[in-house]
Every structure is written in C-alpha cells, then in structure tokens.
Amino acid sequence: KASLGTEIAGWVEAGIVPEYSQEEAELNDLGRSLEGKLPKDIVRQIYSGKLIKEPLTLSKALDEYEAYKLDGSARDREIKTRVLRIKADLRSALSKTKLETLPLSSLDRSDANAYRDCLLKRLKPNSVQRHINTVRAALNLAIAEHGFDFVNVFVNLKIKGSGTTKDDRHPLSDFQVTELTPAFTSDPQVWGIFAALRDTGARLSEILFLKVGDVNIQERSLRITPNELRRLKTNSSDRTI
Helix, strand or coil: CCCCCHHHHHHHHHCCCCCCCHHHHHHHHHHHHHECCECHHHHHHHHHCCCCCCCCEHHHHHHHHHHHHCCCCCCHHHHHHHHHHHHHHHHHHHCHHHHHCCEHHHCCHHHHHHHHHHHHCCCCHHHHHHHHHHHHHHHHHHHHHHCCCCCCCCCCCCCCCCCCCCCCCCCCCHHHHHHHHHHHCCCHHHHHHHHHHHHHCCCHHHHHCCCHHHEECCCCEEEECCECCECCCCHHHCEEC
16 A cells, blocks of 8 residues: 555455556566565565455454453453463463464364363363353354354364253252351351342342342342343343342
C-alpha cells in the first residue's frame, strides 16, 4: 500500500491481480527492488500478488474461543485462567510446534489421545472431560467461523470413568451438618454464607453472588437469577427459593 497505493493493495488482498496487467508489472518491479532486503517468502508473495494466509493454529483457535466467551462478567477471569492452563497442558502433551505453528488441519486422533492421556496422569476422569470439552468447543467454533471442512479430532473422545452417577455426590447428613456448624460461627459473613447454603441447597456461586434485591424479607425468599456477576448453570436454575 505504501509503495503502490490502495487500489493495487486491494487487488492483492482480494487475491485476484489480473495477469499481464499494469498492476502485475508494478508488483514485479516492487519485488525486484526488495530482493535481498526482505525474506524470500515475502518477496515471492509480492511477485505473485497472492498473500499466503497465516494458518489457524490450535493456540489461535483457543484465543478466538476465549474472545467469544468473554462478556465482561466476573467469569472472565475464570475463562482466561482455564484457557491458559489448557494451552500449557497441550504444549506439554503435543509440543509447542503443534500448538503454535502447525495448522489445525494437521492434528489427528493420536494428538487428541495424547492430550487426554497426559491429563489422566494427574486429573480425575470428569476433570479431564471438562478440559477436553473446552478444546472441542474451541475447534468447533473455529471450524464453523472459518468454513473448514475437516473433522474435529476431539469429538467423541473416550475417557474411561468419566460421567456422573447417582452415587457420585451424596447430601450431607444432619449429623455431618451439626459437626460442621462450629467451624463457621466465628465470622458473621462466613456464617451467613454457610447458613444460606445449608438451608436452601443452592449452589455456592448462587449464594456468593446474591444481590440485595434478590432477598425478599416479607416473603422470606431468595431470588436466584442471572446477573452481571454470574451466570446460572441451566435455564431451570432461575428460581425463587
């Protein structure tokens, strides 16, 4: 653009510089003037008038997913931390080259399996499933947004032992609640959180991010609804207790 103007730069960006045209001749002249001053790959693109697009890597796909998920809420920090941790694990399991240099289309099932096996060395199956769900979602977004036609290698990845059952989490017994209670009585704020969790059965985040307007003293109720500090896990979680 600096050397030949916006019109020729527009043809190059579109990738349709006419053959044997004045535009092509000017690009050839520019290419010759830059030989030895710029890397050969760049000079070659100037000669041809066709730019080689930088490949979309796994790292960039995760960056795009992060940008898509961020919404200015309190969950943004959690999302950034999760993506950063996933990148570190992928780098360890696959290599920096596969994470940051090679295009997504070069990944195969063995790479997905290697990432899964690396996580299973230190995490429980359900935690591994959550990490893989994020990577799978990032690739699905990239495939859809960029019009790729390759298969997401992280889809239907088998993780032995993952999945919840009715026996995974049992409610606390009355005896256990009684035993726990003294540990929360010294701090009024902590006691309020504990008592609300104990008496409502609500999730921790639902209680931590309650607002004054969610509490109705007259009706003796709490309104659990989305706000700028937190989302709800499911649509049916929007409720009054």
